[in-house]
Amino acid sequence: MRAEPQSGRARWRSGKAVAGMSALALGAAALGVAVPAYAAEGCEVEYTVVNEWNSGFTANVSVTNLGDPVDGWELEWDFPGDQQVTNGWNADLSQSGQHVTASGSGWNGSIGTDGTAEFGFNGSGGGDAPGEFSLNGVTCDGGTGDPDPDPEPTPDPTEDPDPDPDPDPEPGERVDNPYEGADLYVNPVWSEKAADEPGGDAIADEPTALWLDRIGAIEGNDSPTTGDMGLRDHLDEAVAQAGDRPVNIQVVVYNLPGRDCAALASNGELGQEEIGRYKTEYIDVIADIMDDEEYSDLRISTIIEPDSLPNLVTNVGSRDTATENCDTMLENGNYVEGVAYALSELGDIPNVYNYVDAGHHGWIGWDTNLGPSVEVFMEAATTGGATVDDVHGFAVNTANYSALTEPHFDVDDTVNGQQVRQSDWVDWNQYVDEQTFAQALRQEAVSQGFNSDIGMLIDTSRNGWGGPERPTEPSSSNDLNTFIEDSRVDRRFNPGNWCNQAGAGLGERPTVAPASGIDAYSWIKPPGESDGSSELIDNDEGKGFDEMCDPDYEGNVRNGNSPSGALPNAPIAGHWFSAQFQELLANAHPSV
Template sequence: MNVWRRLSGQRRAIALAGAGALVAGGLVTLPVTAAHAATQCDVTWTSNEWQGGFTANVTIKNIGDAVNGWTLNWTFPNSSQRVQQGWSAEITQSGSQVTAKSLSYNGSIASGGSTSFGFNGAWSGSNPKPTSFTLNGTVCNGGTTNPTTPPTTPPTTPPTTPPTTPPTTPPPGGPRVDNPYLNAKGYVNPEWKAKAESVAGGNRVSNNPTAVWIDRIAAINGTPDSSSNGAMGVRNHLDAALAQGAQYIQFVIYNLPGRDCAALASNGELKANELPRYKAEYIDPIAAIQGDAKYRNLRIINIVEIDSLPNLVTNTSGNPGGTAMCDTVKANGAYVNGVGYAIAKLGAIPNVYNYIDAGHHGWLGWDSNFSPSATVLREAAGASGATPANVHGFIVNTANYSALKEPYVKITDQVNGQSVRQSKWVDWNFYTDELTFAQAFRNELISKGFSSSIGMLIDTSRNGWGGSARPTGPGPSTSVDAYVDGGRVDRRIHAGNWCNQSGAGLGERPKAAPEPGIDAYVWVKPPGESDGSSKEIPNNEGKGFDRMCDPTYNGNARNGFSRSGALADAPISGAWFSAQFAELMRNAYPAL
């Protein structure tokens, strides 16, 4: 981390005590003359740099009279240096000239007070620091410091979190409400927004709120690397949410020991026996940040540990495709106790809303899975100090592709005396889409002891299935398979396929209270972020290669030995996959 400071040219030494000028931090402090204007400033520039990119955090300290509204200007020494996404200020750039203006909540800086903002940037050739700043037209340009040459590889130390001054009038939020999405403005992740807008037509959807994934310990403070994580950490995103005037922000809590025990593509950094580390190094720091009083009026929504607890029912020994890792985390209680600890610790914060992952209809829609999964969810809600009161609701279809509604295939339909449940696609499942499953599973959860006020979320980020392949009516009645395959809008080869599905489209845009029992349709999986690599790609995030992401794979017991249906040339899970994003937009339903 590089820290570089510029002091006001109006600042002068207050004493020359025979030994020469007072030197602080390697910079010479010079006397203030009475003739100068009252605006005086001290700017601290903190940056993390890697080849081609950097994150900068800028702190303005007011050492003059109080300021009401501020504008900070500087010039980049290299014409290639560019601001990409910013937070806690309105940042514009013209050529090499950059202007950062205060927002509604941080324009006032008392004498001796400070405020901060930050941004992600890009460069080529070299990345020297700015040599001078002006605050409201007054130059801040004390001594000289040679900028440090940027490293050629990403730093191992995550970026420093900007200590943004809390807003004087925070966005409305107040005490915990029944539905945190209702009549509320959601946070737009500037990092995802920039990626979306890098693809032609992406600006049509880039202002939709998406969730921020905290998928490893380093992501808490931000990980400025080139693979699957952004430079902004949890506090950066919370500060940016305040700057946007957002009323809710969504995080995915996703780092259990032995994570995603049945899929290699989304394995994590913690071993199955590292529950103490999960608690101390992952959940506790997140809770400390989310519990900061400056965020008290922001509704913080946590999506808790996707693809975890249902695995204990469906992917342990005795089930098709059961794995040794799922057996281990079931036996040692890593998942049940990890989720319990997370919801207890985070749920103790008054403005936090926990939604636990509950699979999807193509996973839990059979009697053998439906009620037992609800039982395991209730067990976790009583583990490690948790109670059902720590659970605001549940989410289905997270990062999946199951259709929201199947308008032409109902579970009650019959063809030539045969139920659609007998078709190869439905395979005796009791549900054909996510909405009916979510509403039924909510009732089952209430019967297990959860509050009747719990709400469900449905991830609709990639389940639109529009485009030319979308059916416009029922299939032929020549056979039950022809009827189902010809009429179903979910065009996957098998309902168990989950990785970078070919032909998928954006689904319903985020929407509050769309159906009874449903708190919201949400985009928890940011569209365009990969599910996993289509071939093995070495990485330092613990993410393996799963053949279900290989378009040449012919399947396994869990998907009926069907082809994977995955797109080619995919990066590791969480990394940006522009070709997929373009396809999701083409096949969006409702259409863009």
């Protein structure tokens, strides 16, 4: 949800709009309770506005079929005003005037009896709910066709006539989604830097994650986005930002031994064998601070070790992408042991919610990568003192640029008889965007033994891909590769490109529960932080120079030997990059 500044903190607005509601239903909706739409027999619809900003909104729609199974469905409604669907996911959406049609396709094209299909979309205009829905021509009123329904029971005069069916959790109480019903922490150091940029005040109050990328960051080391504030200082500030809602502060735990074995730009301070220092000087210190009683009312979301565990699958052994460093980290086991220790120690703290980083679709989206990566996640979650209960969920696209949704094609589409998967861009990947990948990874994780209530985070800080180069409609070409090139909103040379990408824009604003299985869209990577230097720059942070950050580099096997697409004149990783911030602002989608 769009963060609104109020008394120096970000407030998230959450509203559920439901069609055809009675007065009782309206009262429940005002309390934030999900109420099914009572507008037709044989089906019911829940229409949820999860995010609203000045020029638009995000809505999720859940349709439940109460009749016979349907193979191929269409849900139709009329908007009450001038709303326009701008892009959607998990359904094909079309609009004529105020009338909208959403059609199931691919994996959710059929709905069994009592089955549910879910989809979502972004729209322009206000978020007022439609009054009525129909499924395959049948008006949805939630009815079952019972000719003699039971009458309403006589109320008990001793009971509360209007009980709260979903009371707000007490401060510090464990919750299913730590982003729901909470304000997100606004880092004052990043906020000040953003506000100092031309036009940056428009997003300066957005919540971003705090990165602990070395031991010194715990106490404060004057880094660009933590300043001289240490972890305790930021937690104190989060407590100060709290009002009538709890505050969720997001902390990236990022300092494994031999960190980022396949990318030099984000190498770390600890050598490959320094697992002891990682535990005692880094994780133990972080855990001791977070476990302080004065922070017990906060919700602390930790993103555990970006770009680590998947390397043990994709960049080792006989693969042509293997590196000597990754082979070493697989052999010594310190990635798995380090992540397991972080999960165990931080997972013991009641108000800490661990999200394990799980790469992105352009890295892990092939079957040969996804299943084996989840196996490594499971190994880390069951090593030493760690258990699956220490994993609240997974984070994808952290500090990356993969599009949240590709609005103009799905992976199952065909062009002139050829599958989208066959295109040079998709390259037989099972996914074309982050949302479908995140939902599939969640299902795979549950199938391998992770808890069924895990949630996903998607980093949307730099994957908007707006601006004049963004396609507004599908290509009309019958040539597969031309169609994909002219239709895709992700404008990188290759999905493997990760460093300071030219043309990128801010993505969806931080949003709570935007889609099935997704806890939040989150700005984990603070916009304006460099991914790595464009040339070798000496530094005392252990960060090297990676050719993928050189604008003149022509690529390697990990990015299909494509140009790097990196911006010039970039500082070392984590340092403020004004030119990148300005480009992200100019190319934001939704626009700022």
